[in-house]
Amino acid sequence: MTEYIVRFFIGGVVVSVFAMLGDILRPKSFAGLFGAAPSVALATLGIAICQHDPGYAALQSRTMVAGCIALATYSIVVCHLLMRGRVRALPATLLSFVVWLAVAFGLFSLGGGAA
Template sequence: MDDVWLIVARGVFGGVLVMCFALLGEATSPKRFAGIFAAAPAVAIGGMVITALSDGRRELAESGLGMVAGGVALVAYCALAVPLVRRFGALKGSTGALVLWAAVAWLGWTVIS
């Protein structure tokens, strides 16, 4: 039952943070920054706060390193998705970029763990 409350707490806390960051995004100019402020930081901060409170510092450090590895993989995905989609089309290009993302994320996680 504690796991259920932990999941509920993560969802509620993450949702509140998403709302706060969305308000920050609405207050900034240009509006294209709204997406940057809306989801990723709020979900990361919410997840990390709940992890710190429920599991401790060691698990928090592991979670943070996992986010770094995922962020590096996302940058690799973004850098190659557009050229791959242009060259091979939407389905093949996106699939290729996703495979690259998975490889970079796996390599990053292997290196840091």
């Protein structure tokens, strides 16, 4: 229970900092980019360092990077299918999901499969 409270407060503080950073930077679309994922990742890594050792936190950070790469690949594929391929939203999303799974599990297997 304490872990969730700590994660809530750390995440809230970091979300606020990233929201202020997004408000300062231009274009304003950066505000959403800085809003959620970095704060949750930092809170999770902070808790991992406190409860485990730095090696465990390093493993978690590598897993987060692999997830980021898979999500970026998914986003690029879905945008190309929607904008250039003129594919409807549902088929584009489903096809891109398959690509996301392939990239995520491919990176997971390359990284030794321990997360």
